[in-house]
Amino acid sequence: MNLRLARTSCIECPIRHRAVCAECDDTELAVLEGIKSYVTVPKGGRIAEAGESLDHLSSVVSGCATVSKTLADGRRQMVGLLLPSDFIGRPGRATLSFDIEAATDVTLCRFQRRAFEAIIRSSPNVARRLLTMTLDELDVARDWQVLLGRLTARERVIHFLLSLVRREATETGAAHRSGPVRLELPLSREMIADYLGLTIETTSRQFTALRKDGLIKTPTARTIVVPDLVDLMPEAMDEDGAPSA
Amino acid sequence: MNLRLARTSCIECPIRHRAVCAECDDTELAVLEGIKSYVTVPKGGRIAEAGESLDHLSSVVSGCATVSKTLADGRRQMVGLLLPSDFIGRPGRATLSFDIEAATDVTLCRFQRRAFEAIIRSSPNVARRLLTMTLDELDVARDWQVLLGRLTARERVIHFLLSLVRREATETGAAHRSGPVRLELPLSREMIADYLGLTIETTSRQFTALRKDGLIKTPTARTIVVPDLVDLMPEAMDEDGAPSA
DNA sequence: TTGCCGCCTTGATGCAGATCAAGGCGCGAA
DNA sequence: TTCGCGCCTTGATCTGCATCAAGGCGGCAA
CATH class of the missing domain: 1.10.10.10 (Winged helix-like DNA-binding domain superfamily/Winged helix DNA-binding domain)
Structure with a gap:
């Protein structure tokens, strides 16, 4: 993973009003701003692997990543497509069940997991936004099930x-x-x-x-x-x- | 839908420690207890229909319900199976994207949507539990995608x-x-x-x-x-x- | 006890998509 | 400019599951 820190301000961030921070007020945003860091993953790079423990949660700022699972015999099924504003990671648990890979160069806005979990606890706007986003993802996944099944x-x-x-x-x-x-x-x-x-x-x-x-x-x-x-x-x-x- | 009120105490509830209320303390539980009501839906009955607005959220207490979508030409795909402790509904939005039907006689523990949304706001234990459950459902849906695709x-x-x-x-x-x-x-x-x-x-x-x-x-x-x-x-x-x- | 009806099983056949097999095309390196 | 290598397309054939078509079985009503 190719690290590159940047100091883009949240105010000018292209996903400010669609990502997990969408409903933050200025105070909350300042807290997130304080713990965020940017990372760029080159096309084809692994962002996370199923089962591996990761200590960052992130938002996709630009680019496109895939969520997928590969079976023992090589059969592979994609189960999610991550585009700008989508969220990566599972607050409350360190491991993921799927592989995440960069389909194009991807820029992530990352938060240390522990710090982000604290923010969820203290700032209901983030928690609520995350719940909404997760419910939306669930609807997408279920529509996808219909596509794959029928x-x-x-x-x-x-x-x-x-x-x-x-x-x-x-x-x-x-x-x-x-x-x-x-x-x-x-x-x-x-x-x-x-x-x-x-x-x-x-x-x-x-x-x-x-x-x-x-x-x-x-x-x-x-x-x-x-x-x-x-x-x-x-x-x-x-x-x-x-x-x- | 066949209504039947009951006064089972949350303390004795079979899903007390697995449902959306699992992490409630006694105070929070008392609030939920105050707004809950039980409903029984007979086998084959509709619990909710895609697009229709519903003003209750519920937990499955007993029985089995299905979440599915039917296409215009009759093709049908199930996308979820609801068993005791599973949650029905989307806080923050009144309409569902899928049909929910009782596969066996089903008993639901219902909450008025507005009241429940207020509880989510005031009681982080419920909000957090709901997020965890939704994330778990997302993992299940994605594993199901792999099954259907490959x-x-x-x-x-x-x-x-x-x-x-x-x-x-x-x-x-x-x-x-x-x-x-x-x-x-x-x-x-x-x-x-x-x-x-x-x-x-x-x-x-x-x-x-x-x-x-x-x-x-x-x-x-x-x-x-x-x-x-x-x-x-x-x-x-x-x-x-x-x-x- | 009988007969009906819904659900399940089994058989015969068809077809959409997988698999096997060649190339073609575009792009970067030399 | 040419070569080589991914990636994409196209063709031929195969096959797993769908479709079409009969029954069988078990539970329930009369």
Whole structure:
């Protein structure tokens, strides 16, 4: 792990209003500011390993990390995707159950675990925010279970693309309901396959099929252009009731 | 929903030390005691529906409930199994994203949402316990993602059985690491299939195969006897490293 | 006791996605 | 500029599970 300290002020922090600190008042923020430190992990680097004890909790400031588990025979399943503002770690317990790796260069805002646990106890705004974020993650994980258990390969890929678009929209504040969108995929085909519970080959074939159907364009393997989001959404097969995104 | 009030004291409550109230001191417990009420939902009854607003949060006192989502075309995936001590609801938000149904007769210990949210604010022991429980549920959901994304039908059924055994062990305090175990399945074959992301037929065939292999006995469709847990565990294909349970 | 109904099992067949197997393409190093 | 190496795509084939289709079994009502 490549350490690099920085002195960015929380006030100017890009995730100030979305991360675990989102609901802090100035006093609380000052406390967090006092114990935080920045770390950069290069693309491909390990951030944490299942079972290993870690004494820092952190927020993702920039970049993209994956949460996954690898079985004894090499089968691998991604179970979480960490983007800016997402939280890493489990207050109250030192060990994680999953591996966390940097999919791109990742910058973390870290807190010593003991110090952060003290803050949770003293500042209900942090505790409450963390509970909300964890409940949101639980909903995401459960939607993902539906995807892995019941959706076809094509539906999975479409869901993946739509979720990236949606996530990007909430980050930039912009909300495209329709119209063309350009996406830079933070993940390789192999990682996407692990995300979706498919093989690389099937994933690749689905991208090809979507391209042939005119639903996406692929100027580069890592760049996806969606001419019209509305075309993609009917195939997502979401919820009960009617198909939607 | 079939209402039935009762005046069981928290002190004698079977889930007193495992539920959301587990870490309460006597004062906090008294407050909860003041706002709680019991409800019984008969087998097959709806406890909550996705999107619908509910003004109670509850703990499962007895019985078994399922958390699931149904797609527009009828495909269904279970994403959670609620057993005694598990918590239902999302403090801070009125609507759920999933359907909750009683798989057996279920008794709930309910709290008015507003009142409970006030308690979370005033009593850190409840807030902390809820965070821990939510983090635990997240881990369970993620392990389930691995099962749905990468395990074979046989491995899924074995995992299901082992998870029931383990859960039962923590409830009764008894820990069998080996030796014969008898299980009463709280779920029908259809529900097990929805749990495991399989069809009824495949699920049934896997039970048959395990029986033919001598790994289980099935005196009744709903009763499973595992002559030796140790025989089942090597096939579970858990974690990294070596196969284990 | 009989008959019905829901749930479960078993068999035959089909198909989506895995697996096996070649290349192609783009990018960085020499 | 060329080479080599990842990463991605495409094709051929295989297979585990879904789907389609019959019954069997057990509990309950009459």
